[in-house]
Amino acid sequence: MSKKKSRVLTSGKVKSRITRRLNIAASTTEGQVHVIPRSSAWIIKKEGAERAYRVYDVKAKALAGARSMLSSGLASSIVIHDKYGRIDSIES
Template sequence: MRPYLKILPISVKYYSQNVYSKVLRENVLNLIVTSSLALVTGSFLVRHSYTIKLIPLATITNKTNRKRTVQSKHITATLAKKINEIETQDWIYVTPRDNMWTVRKGGAERAFRSYKLKVAALNAAKKIIQPSINSHIIVFDAQGEISKVF
């Protein structure tokens, strides 16, 4: 098998002028370079019998500046199963209703309490939440969109 090169376009924001390479398996070299270096390194490696494989759209999402590439996301069967099975009784919902902000526990029919101010509702949610890995406070806007997750 001829060695080949994957050139991954990357976000300069996180990887400015860094060159990162790793041999993932025999004869396969993944090389991540900034766009300005890609052509130079690419043409150099072609001259040395590498086959270049261009990956058109790799996405970098790691904000902690670790060198990690994330391919485009898919909803896998495992992910769908997780969504289906997740327990929500420890979650607290903060939602606007009739010019008030209501706090409701997961699965509860009625709101725990309503507040005039969003900040008061949030404080109340923080007080009643059970501390666990699976506890979240989810804040919604009037359109039913999630504005914040704690």
């Protein structure tokens, strides 16, 4: 809930391009996995999945699990989130 108001709208062309790419991102899966902090846990979520793939008690274990998926070809990249959902870092 840290998002602030204001700013002008982006130009129509840029907005259309972002919209088109977001629509594609939302409807396709490319093998990304997400490492997400939960209340007292860290999870791995596969892109497009409705539930956690794995649950860990600490971030380091979740990262190790995700990196293992990456090295074995089960994931194309790892998106590590902060507590607000934003990207903290990406590994590929």
